[in-house]
Amino acid sequence: MQHDRRTLERIRTQYLNGTAGNADYWQSADDLAAYDATFAQRIGWKWNAVLNDLDRLEWKPPAGAPLIDIGCGSGIASRTVLRHYGSASFASVHLHDRSPLAMRYAAESITAGFAVHVTQTAEYNTETLPVMPSDAVVVLSHILTELTAVQAESVVRSIANAAAVLWVEPGTQTASNRLVAVRTMLQPQFGIVAPCTQQCECPMNNPVNARHWCHAFAAPPAEAFTESGWSQFADDFGIDLSRLAYSHCIFDKRAEYHTATAEYRILGTPNVTSADAVACVCNGATVSEIIAAKKRAPSLYKALKKGNTDTPRALNLHGRNVVE
């Protein structure tokens, strides 16, 4: 994996200083290719984690739905979803982005790999996005931090009519909190498939949880640690490739997918010592801190120590202590 450091630095600076939303930053197809080979791949790894979790929940997209990608960039979200479910699962792919260059790149990259009809929005305007078709599956990926509140509300109004929405964002507190705000706006129209284990109001809306945020970590593939291009990329940008934080919310109108279990999701990174692991957990209704002592909860302790935090678990709690 080779990367064009100057191009990526220019784009990343705008992501980091919060100015990426101000104007279209894609200057050429080369920009998109450089992004697609690096930052987008990491985003694809996050999508893989989310899609694997949806497999665990036995979630499937509605058969023959149009797949709509809003803020498609180089098209990584659509491609990852198409690879996971097969292009025959979708009737077509529709791309939206304020950048015509991005839509063209995404369309070409999708048609190069998948036998599916792809269309691009002729005149894109976030403030006047059309209402999405009622059979559509909409994907949104790493776009919220580039939208103003007004634009985000317009997107929410537009996607509220869809059949399902798959939304993945960075695992930062800011991005996660904005996604919770989206969840709150969309909950009257949809049930939640993931990450929530119940259909309650998100407990992150409660000010007592202000220091927590809903996020998880995806496992990168082996190539991230074996290919020299990736280690060069990590050095150049000071990125720890093993820490792939993301937040996500999966919405669906079909009642059979509205999750209702007594399980807890582990949020973020547990604090592990040689005696115990302290983790922040959410059961869909409340956020709390639990202690998995090596002696009383050996398998959870081991899992937390290894960083296996993706799957919700049933916990036998005595106060804050997990007892196995």
Ligand SMILES: C[S@@+](CC[C@H](N)C(=O)[O-])C[C@H]1O[C@@H](n2cnc3c(N)ncnc32)[C@H](O)[C@@H]1O
């Ligand atoms: C960080 S990139 C993410 C691209 C892709 N979804 C991914 O996950 O790799 C954000 C994308 O959102 C697009 N974007 C930013 N503001 C937008 C707006 N107001 N309307 C539509 N697209 C926008 C940008 O052009 C860019 O392609």
